Every structure is written in C-alpha cells, then in structure tokens.
Amino acid sequence: MEVPVQIVFHNVPHSDAVEAKILSRVDALGKYCGAIISCRVAVEAPHHHHRAGNHYLVRVQVAVPGETLVVGREPDAHRAYTDVYVAIRDSFDTIRRQLEDHSRRRRGPLKAHPISLHGRVAELHPDEDFGR
Numbered sequence: 166m167e168v169p170v171q172i173v174f175h176n177v178p179h180s181d182a183v184e185a186k187i188l189s190r191v192d193a194l195g196k197y198c199g200a201i202i203s204c205r206v207a208v209e210a211p212h213h214h215h216r217a218g219n220h221y222l223v224r225v226q227v228a229v230p231g232e233t234l235v236v237g238r239e240p241d242a243h244r245a246y247t248d249v250y251v252a253i254r255d256s257f258d259t260i261r262r263q264l265e266d267h268s269r270r271r272r273g274p275l276k277a278h279p280i281s282l283h284g285r286v287a288e289l290h291p292d293e294d295f296g297r
Contacts, residue, residue, distance in 0.1 A: 168194070168201045175209035177221070183208060183249055190257040194227070198264040202228040208249060221249045223256040229267055236260045 170191050172184055191204050205226040210219040223246075224237040236259045246252035 168192070169203045171203070171205045173205070173207045175207060177208055177210050177219075177249075180249075183253070186250060186253055190253065194257070194261060194264060197261055198229060198268050200230050201264075202230065204228075208253075219247065221246045221252040223249070223252040225256045225260045227260055227264065229264070231271075232267060234260060234263045234267065236263065 168191055170188060172187055174180075187206050187208075191206070194201060194204070207222075207224040209222050209224075211222055222237065224235065226236075227234045236256050246255075
C-alpha cells in the first residue's frame with residue numbers, strides 16, 4: 166500500500182538516512198491498519214544544547230477514515246531523546262498501538278453466538294442391549 170508521506174525537518178539538517186528510516190516505519194504501519202489516508206512526520210530540535218547534545222522531538226500525524234491520530238515524543242526530564250532514531254522508534258511504536266486500537270474500534274466487538282443444542286437424551290435403558 167502506498168501511503169502519501171510528508172516529512173518535515175525543523176532546526177535539523179535534512180538527512181537521507183533519517184528520511185529512509187521514517188519511510189520504512191511508515192510502510193510497516195500499513196499492516197496494522199490498511200486504511201491510512203496520509204501521514205505527516207515532523208522531526209525537530211527545539212533547543213540547541215552545547216554540552217548535553219541536541220534533544221529531538223518527533224511528531225507523527227496519521228489520517229485514517231473518521232479520525233486523525235497524533236503522537237508527539239517530546240523530550241522531558243525522564244526521556245530526553247538525544248538520539249533521533251530512538252525518538253523515531255518510540256513515536257512510531259506509539260502510533261502503531263493507536264492504529265491497532267483504532268482498527269479494533271472500527272471492527273466493533275465480536276458477537277458471541279450461543280451454542281445450539283443438537284439433541285437431548287430423553288430416556289436411558291441400561292438393561293437393553295442397544296450397542297451391539
């Protein structure tokens with residue numbers, strides 16, 4: 166399935182390797198939800214840290230029928246993404262889970278049908294020989 170993808174870099178130089186990684190992750194999303202309309206990915210470095218390294222922010226926006234799913238992996242005190250590939254991995258893992266949930270919601274709950282009875286034993290005659 167060919168998904169239209171828009172990749173944007175903010176305050177980060179364009180990288181063919183990062184773009185290839187993003188495209189491969191977008192292609193993998195197709196097996197979790199076949200009805201993806203479009204995908205937009207933004208990679209940015211909101212602040213430039215000279216000593217601690219740059220922290221990356223990756224936002225993924227996926228449009229599916231009836232809904233738009235958005236994930237943003239922002240650096241915080243516990244999860245500072247100094248590696249852009251780790252930020253991409255975590256963002257796409259989260260959007261994958263959201264796509265799985267979306268697909269489950271669209272399918273609806275599975276209907277359990279009651280088991281129908283095939284017959285009922287009315288009488289037993291152990292003294293008569295019916296098995297030979």
